[in-house]
Amino acid sequence: MNSRKYFGTDGIRGKVGESVINPEFVMKLGWAAGKVLAGQGTNKVLIGKDTRISGYMLESCLEAGLSAAGINIGLLGPMPTPAIAYLTKTFRSEAGIVISASHNPFYDNGIKFFSANGYKLDDEIELAIEKEMEKPMVCVASDKLGKAYRIEDAAGRYIEFCKGNFPSDLNLKSLKIVVDCAHGATYHIAPNVLEELGAEVIEIGTDPDGLNINKGVGATSMKAIQESVLEHQADLGFALDGDGDRIMMVDHKGNLIDGDQLIYIIARDCLKSGRLNGGVVGTLMSNLGLEIALNKLGVAFVRSNVGDRYVMELLQERGWAIGGENSGHVLNLNVTSTGDGILAGLQVITAMLRSQMTLHELCSGMDMYPQTLVNVRFEEGEDPLDNPKVKEAVIEAETNLGKTGRVLLRKSGTEPLIRVMVEAEKQEDSENWAEFIADAVRKLTK
Secondary structure (H helix, E strand, O other), X not given: OOOOOOOEOOEEEEEOOOOOOOHHHHHHHHHHHHHHHHXXXXXXXXXXXXXXXXXXXXXXXXXXXXXXXXXXXXXXXXXXXXXXXXXXXXXXXXXXXXXXXXOOOOOEEEEEEEEOXXXXXXXXXXXXXXXXXXXXXXXXXXXXXXXXXXXXXXXXXXXXXXXXXXXXXXXXXOOEEEEEOOOOOOOOOHHHHHHHOOOEEEEEOOOOOXXXXXXXXXXXXXXXXXXXXXXXXXXXXXXXXXXOOEEEEEXXXXXXXXXXXXXXXXXXXXXXXXXOOOOEEEEOXXXXXXXXXXXXXXXXXXXXXXXXXXXXXHHHHHOXXXXXXXXXXXEEOOOOOOOOHHHHHHHHHHHHXXXXXXXXXXXXXXXXXXXXXXXXXXXXXXXXXXXXXXXXXXXXXXXXXXXXXXXXXXXXXXXXXXXXXXXXXXXXXXXHHHHXXXXXXXXXXX
């Protein structure tokens, strides 16, 4: 397959104002996407965004480019990424576009696309869009220009969708839940879903100002929700990221429950009710404890490359339904077509209520191996993955860990980072060897 110039593992992403996330590029991107999609018979595209201040600018640029290509545009405003996937299907639109950089800081932003069936675009379509980007931008005739309109009831539609995927014989009246929306796209969605299902809800991260998305709150900053759960003596908490496609949870004791544990809980519950539909797909980053725990249940487990895109590809290839990443992307194709933090949280709560167990108790069947992840910023220069000194550090770590640990060194698909992951039976070994390898990478950045 040809390599992509602009599209990464999760759309196009970068710092606002730089090479790709700027007005000129994004308008051209909208036009190029419109030309490719129009060739497939498209006449309507939805656009949603998270709460970054740059979303206003990028939304206008995409709108202009799509209109110039003759595409009509439905504007959703701030909406979670999975909501845009759902609404693309329910409005019978041929594509959905998300303006978001997910868990990144506010000064980053990105563009990603969903097809008419709610799945991310195929590689072939992304390549076709990139090819169109190389051509001069030409506007259609005035009578062929696309029209834009705002969809006023988008949030309500998605709230009802989420509630409709919670068992009708259950409610949340017995639960006190802390919900952290990361000052992101779920700020007006997640609390309403939980309250309307009966929960007592304590909100944090629900006051976006365009600059505070993911800042000290959300699925990538769990201290705030852990403290809030303990302070309010809540039954659990769940933290979403800036665009709402990932979730981390907290039990009543304040313990962090990560994506691997959530996948285990959901898979085990589906197995009990006969809804598992095959095995489970994790990634190279998935904890060894998840694999061992699922195997004890007789559930097959395979690993994909890192990225929910690759998890999805393997699920579809095998005809399975459940998979995800330890970062909190959880996929259940029995329910929806993409990672959805709110729905994943509701599935875990369903397992709690059905089993009459706490979240803490539900995790007891899985022993987590200590895992240390160190991110090293690396923007240019020699590729650390090819450097002999870094390779020697990895070999030394693997030799010392033997069969009781794993080492993974990879580039982030969304940020200029080298990710160093070490898993071992002992926390000390995990931390020491991760820092040992990270130091070898850092020496290349000085």
